[in-house]
Structure formats: structure tokens, C-alpha cells
Amino acid sequence: MPDSSPDTTTSTRSPQQVVDQLIREWQLTPHPEGGWFKELHRSALSVQRNDGQQRPAITTILYLLDAGSISRWHAVHHADEVWTHLQGSPLSLWTLQPEGGVAEQTVLSLHQPVHAVPAGHWMAARAEGQYSLVSCCVGPGFDFGDFEMLRDRPSDQHPAGALNALI
Template sequence: MEIKDLIKHFNLEPHPEGGYFKESYRAQSKTQTPNGERNVSTAIYFLIPNGKKSAFHRIASDEVWHFYLGVPLNIFEISPYGTLTKVVLGQDLKAGQKLQHVIPAGTWFGAIPENNSGYSFVGCTVAPGFDFEDFEMANRSKLIEMYPDAKNIIEMLTD
């Protein structure tokens, strides 16, 4: 399936961190969080085309990424202790790729299709549910100041 076909089929819209998304689920039940009342869970379809990225950001909830279609997706995380890790979502399990991956709440992370080619089509499930009030885009210079060892990746995944 081509990028334009996925965008049309799933009614995807531009996402602030890059790529295209569409919310596919929002639980009706609610829960209290330190930031206020939130839906218990949410889910989106998320498309990252060649030349685009999911820029470094963090949210206040755990987020599970699920691989669906396309080229493998490189996810880069910076732990609160400054450890940089790379996880590859994809279908080549023998090569260590994963079909799903959990990003802990408060972790800085970004993603880009492997070799910056093709596209990666994934799903993201958040619990407690996603709310833009809990979403923070990274500031390049501040993130580099905090995590200088990750400078190259931060520069690649920030604007």
C-alpha cells in the first residue's frame, strides 16, 4: 500500500511531532492522574513517511508502539538517567526487531524509518489515555545540554 493510500484509507492527519495520525480508540471510562482526569486508554494509527520523523517528545503515560506495515522503525529513547537506547520495530524477529515496545512515562523519545526510506505504519496505545496537556516537545539545545552524549541523535530527531 502506498503512503497516499494509507492517509486516505485511515483519514490520517498531520501530527505535531511529525508524520500522520488518526485516533482509533478512546475509552469512555476515566481515571484520575496527577494532571487531572483522563480516559483510561487511547490508541492511534501513526504513519511516518520517508524523510519524516517522530521528533523527540515525552508524555505523562506509558505508551505501547505496535508495528503494522512498511520498513522497520528505529525508536530512540533517553532514560531519565541519560542512557540512550535504540529499539527497532519490525517483522524480522530473528534480527532482534520487535512487534511492540513499551516506552515508559516521562521518557524522551523519537523515531525514524530505518535507513530513512519507505514508510513505517504503527499503532500507539497510551494508558492512562493521551491528552495534549501531557505532551511535551523537546527543545534541542536544552536536551543536548541535559544529555550531551546523545547529541547526534537529538540533532537528528529535533527541529
């Protein structure tokens, strides 16, 4: 487990040094949607979804976006995702109904640290400063078989309201 000393967030380090230290200490790897991640927990408890698929009850990752990264539009089908702001700059999280509409922006910070994204809804995110460190919990647990990137759909199948800069 990484050193949790206050040195990670002290003002003597540049934001890039903090990002580099978080990546190194937590052994974060690139995520397909953008940014960096590491799975921290995959429940041993298994649940059966309504469609009959078995999944862990819950999974949890650490997720890091630096100033040059975005979490591109993606959806987790058949599972809710809860985003929790842990450290760094506020994070803008956009959500969109599965069929489209108006993208809603929620800013996660110390003042509003948690937001739940319902199963099948589109989501995208961006750090509003040098970096944002969040935890993402998915239940039933995450499986890449339930994950869809909007960029993988033909553009004529993109839901209305998906901000192009986040595709």
C-alpha cells in the same frame, strides 16, 4: 473504516502510492512531532492519575512515518506509550531517560513488533525504509496537556544523549 483489501500492500504499488493510500483511506492528519496520525480509540472509562488528573483509561492512534519524516524527540508525561509495528519497513525507536543518558535504539519489525516507553521518557522514531505504520497506545489516555516536544525547551535544558538529528 478503510478498505482492508490486500491492494494496500501489493508489490504493484510504489511505496509512495501506499503511503498516499494509507493517508487517504485512514484520513490521517499531520502530527506535531512529524508524520501522520489518526486517533482510533478513546476509552469511555475514566481513571484518576496519582496527580489527581482525570484521563481516559487508554487511547490508541494509527501513526505513519514515511521516508521523509521523523518523529521528533517528545515525551508523554504521566502515561506509558506502547508502540506496535503493523506494516511496512522496520521502525527505529529511540528512548532516553527523562534526565538524559545514552539514547537506546529499538528496531520494531515483524520480528520484534512491540516496545513500551515509560511515562516521562523521551522518544523519537524514524522509518528504516519507505514507510512504517504503527499503532501507539497511551495509558492513562493521551492528552496534549501531557505532551512535550524537546524542541520547545531551551537547548541548555535538553537532556544529554538526545540525538540532534531527531530534535
